[in-house]
Amino acid sequence: MAAMATMVAAGCGGVWCRARQRCARWPGPGSRPFLRAQRAVVCNARGGAVSAGKSGLAPWIPVVGLEIHAQISSNSKLFSGSRVQFAAPPNSLVSFFDASLPGTLPVLNRRCVEAAVMTALALNCRINKKSLFDRKHYFYADLPAGYQITQQRVPIAVNGSLSYSLCIDNKMSQMVTKTVRIKQIQLEQDSGKSLHDDTRSQTFVDLNRAGVGLMELVMEPDMCCGEEAAAAVRELQLILQTLGSSQAVMAEGQLRVDANVSVHHPGEPYGVRTEVKNINSIRFLAKAVDYEIQRQIQELGNGGTILNETRAFDSKLGCTVPMRDKEGKQDYRFMPEPNLPPLILYDAKSLPANMNHQQVINIDWIHERLPDLPSVKREKLVEQYGILPEHSFTLLVWQQDQNCNSSQASEDGLAEFFESVVKQTQMKPKKVIGWILNDLLSYLKQHSLTVKESPVSSFLLADLLNLLEKKEISSTAAKRVLAELWKGEGKTPLETVKEHKLELLQDQKELEQICQAVIDGQENEVMAIKAGNRKVLNKLIGLVQKKTQGRSNPVLMNFSVPLCSIVLVGYTSSILKSQPSLDASAKGR
Amino acid sequence: MRVLSLGRWLRAGLVPPRGPASRHSGDRHSGHRPQAPPQGPAQVLLQKVSVEVLEHLEQLALVDFRDSEGVERLQKAIQFADQLHEVNTDGVEPMDSVLEDRCLYLREDDVTEGNCTKELLENARETVEEYFVAPPGNIPLVKLEEQKTYLQGSK
Numbered sequence: 005m006a007a008m009a010t011m012v013a014a015g016c017g018g019v020w021c022r023a024r025q026r027c028a029r030w031p032g033p034g035s036r037p038f039l040r041a042q043r044a045v046v047c048n049a050r051g052g053a054v055s056a057g058k059s060g061l062a063p064w065i066p067v068v069g070l071e072i073h074a075q076i077s078s079n080s081k082l083f084s085g086s087r088v089q090f091a092a093p094p095n096s097l098v099s100f101f102d103a104s105l106p107g108t109l110p111v112l113n114r115r116c117v118e119a120a121v122m123t124a125l126a127l128n129c130r131i132n133k134k135s136l137f138d139r140k141h142y143f144y145a146d147l148p149a150g151y152q153i154t155q156q157r158v159p160i161a162v163n164g165s166l167s168y169s170l171c172i173d174n175k176m177s178q179m180v181t182k183t184v185r186i187k188q189i190q191l192e193q194d195s196g197k198s199l200h201d202d203t204r205s206q207t208f209v210d211l212n213r214a215g216v217g218l219m220e221l222v223m224e225p226d227m228c229c230g231e232e233a234a235a236a237v238r239e240l241q242l243i244l245q246t247l248g249s250s251q252a253v254m255a256e257g258q259l260r261v262d263a264n265v266s267v268h269h270p271g272e273p274y275g276v277r278t279e280v281k282n283i284n285s286i287r288f289l290a291k292a293v294d295y296e297i298q299r300q301i302q303e304l305g306n307g308g309t310i311l312n313e314t315r316a317f318d319s320k321l322g323c324t325v326p327m328r329d330k331e332g333k334q335d336y337r338f339m340p341e342p343n344l345p346p347l348i349l350y351d352a353k354s355l356p357a358n359m360n361h362q363q364v365i366n367i368d369w370i371h372e373r374l375p376d377l378p379s380v381k382r383e384k385l386v387e388q389y390g391i392l393p394e395h396s397f398t399l400l401v402w403q404q405d406q407n408c409n410s411s412q413a414s415e416d417g418l419a420e421f422f423e424s425v426v427k428q429t430q431m432k433p434k435k436v437i438g439w440i441l442n443d444l445l446s447y448l449k450q451h452s453l454t455v456k457e458s459p460v461s462s463f464l465l466a467d468l469l470n471l472l473e474k475k476e477i478s479s480t481a482a483k484r485v486l487a488e489l490w491k492g493e494g495k496t497p498l499e500t501v502k503e504h505k506l507e508l509l510q511d512q513k514e515l516e517q518i519c520q521a522v523i524d525g526q527e528n529e530v531m532a533i534k535a536g537n538r539k540v541l542n543k544l545i546g547l548v549q550k551k552t553q554g555r556s557n558p559v560l561m562n563f564s565v566p567l568c569s570i571v572l573v574g575y576t577s578s579i580l581k582s583q584p585s586l587d588a589s590a591k592g593r
Numbered sequence: 594m595r596v597l598s599l600g601r602w603l604r605a606g607l608v609p610p611r612g613p614a615s616r617h618s619g620d621r622h623s624g625h626r627p628q629a630p631p632q633g634p635a636q637v638l639l640q641k642v643s644v645e646v647l648e649h650l651e652q653l654a655l656v657d658f659r660d661s662e663g664v665e666r667l668q669k670a671i672q673f674a675d676q677l678h679e680v681n682t683d684g685v686e687p688m689d690s691v692l693e694d695r696c697l698y699l700r701e702d703d704v705t706e707g708n709c710t711k712e713l714l715e716n717a718r719e720t721v722e723e724y725f726v727a728p729p730g731n732i733p734l735v736k737l738e739e740q741k742t743y744l745q746g747s748k
Contacts, residue, residue, distance in 0.1 A: 085707075101706075113700050114699035339689075343690075
């Protein structure tokens with residue numbers, strides 16, 4: 005059917021089918037609760053299998069697993085005392101150990117362990133009270149020792165979960181919560197950086213990054229498309245930033261994501277997977293995953309096979325290409341790190357009595373001091389202020405993937421800004437949120453500013469909203485005032501209002517006079533209204549507004565001219581109904 | 594897959610195995626020597642190292658076996674290490690470090706090192722503007738069979 009074959013262009017969505025003779029059956033793997041068997045299922049947000057339906061095409065189930073490396077936010081490196089800093093002169097932040105000079109030994113950084121424990125607790129992992137370090141061997145110029153110290157046998161934490169939300173149908177109004185299992189979290193070293201000079205056939209190596217602490221988060225392949233992967237990584241980013249264990253800025257390499265992608269038919273075993281690397285932003289992650297899924301389906305549909313290989317995502321072309329230098333399966337020859345004893349963590353029960361405080365990491369102590377996670381913060385905002393869930397998402401969401409050059413979240417502090425305004429104004433939070441998300445946010449985005457850089461402080465905005473709430477200005481006037489305030493000239497809202505003469509006319513008489521003048525000048529319209537055509541009132545109201553230069557509030561107009569011979573009714577019919585006396589035909593004209 | 598028999602290379606004939614024949618009991622970790630099938634009766638316990646394994650080892654460890662003598666040394670080393678299998682380790686946790694009972698020292702997160710660019714670069718043969726210079730990526734090794742030294746040894 006044409007319907008089945010069309011690609012549904014909704015975000016990442018697509019209908020992937022392969023022509024076959026038999027009808028599709030729908031057992032589906034048990035862990036996919038969102039299957040809807042009867043119609044075209046778009047992969048995003050609705051679950052695993054991608055449809056077949058009436059035309060008898062067999063469905064493909066894409067399987068996506070992520071491996072995420074998050075750079076730990078610390079002053080010094082994982083096993084040495086050199087500084088952790090982005091963009092420093094090459095090889096200036098390198099100690100003898102980082103350069104792998106003989107005679108040096110690793111010394112574990114306490115802060116890195118705490119960061120890993122915090123992250124593990126936030127992701128509901130089981131923390132291994134005894135974890136071990138191993139060496140992973142491979143040769144590359146940016147790995148001076150020839151091995152990387154990691155935790156392969158017994159990592160610091162296992163078996164966690166990450167919950168994230170997804171919008172259905174690209175609308176913010178319907179959100180569904182999904183979970184991806186975390187297989188393990190381990191501490192490991194970062195490698196240095198290689199800059200390839202292909203023209204002169206050489207590589208420049210900068211070891212500033214070598215030895216920086218990383219948390220590797222291995223996720224189970226519970227996701228099925230690029231959108232899910234992107235949403236999961238966004239939520240993880242937020243969590244890491246909230247905890248402070250990592251800044252998680254993808255553009256600075258503090259968060260690196262590799263995707264493992266495969267496809268298979270329902271009921272059959274998992275297909276061969278490929279690993280996709282070189283993904284530099286969350287948007288590219290979604291694109292890379294979707295491209296790879298499509299490529300595999302096409303390849304298999306044409307009778308080809310998928311190689312278990314590593315592919316790089318080319319962001320300019322929007323496709324994945326095989327990577328050189330990683331052909332064939334690597335044999336890392338894991339061996340225990342002989343220079344490091346096991347890492348022992350304690351909790352309140354097992355706390356040793358006589359040990360130096362500084363040498364002891366107490367999991368329970370850390371647990372008590374965990375900040376509110378984003379999901380909890382969002383719930384609190386919704387409960388406390390009565391705003392919609394999707395608004396709470398926008399208040400907290402991270403904007404990194406919008407090619408932002410600034411390393412600060414533009415929404416960081418938006419929630420705090422909102423709460424601050426709410427405290428200082430009489431306007432209801434439900435109305436305030438509109439001003440924050442529609443007006444303030446659009447200004448911030450337009451000028452690429454963070455909340456902290458906003459020329460309109462929460463105090464000023466609250467002041468302005470108070471004027472609006474007290475009906476001293478109309479909402480159109482308020483928007484004008486905001487535009488003026490944005491110039492950052494230091495004037496208060498009241499001063500701006502006075503300067504531009506934006507106050508609402510409060511003088512009943514003046515208003516009556518103007519209304520009367522308009523009525524006098526529009527005989528035809530008056531006749532029409534008397535005859536029952538209420539819509540013409542809008543024209544008259546418009547004329548009054550023009551005369552008052554926008555300083556009249558239509559509703560106010562209504563109430564301020566009850567005795568005017570012609571009814572100047574507000575826009576809504578409810579006002580019409582609530583003023584029966586105004587229904588009467590002209591009196592005293 | 595060519596399997597190299599050591600017979601021709603060893604000057605003194607067969608090397609007798611050390612230790613009892615019960616080495617080949619079923620619960621050995623056969624993963625350590627993927628290419629050696631269980632030998633059966635005691636005497637012929639020569640390890641047969643295939644060319645593939647040799648190539649793989651050379652690539653992983655960047656060791657050059659060079660000629661028959663090198664390979665022979667490898668075979669003997671494997672045999673020597675095989676003696677470990679004589680010990681019954683059922684129910685015993687492997688020890689990977691003599692430090693296993695020590696406390697892992699935790700360092701405070703202070704910056705105490707770095708800023709020695711000049712010293713570090715002194716060791717490098719080639720540097721450009723404070724970067725180390727390396728060849729582009731990993732250069733693939735010449736296949737073992739094509740190496741001249743290897744071919745000489747196998748006559």
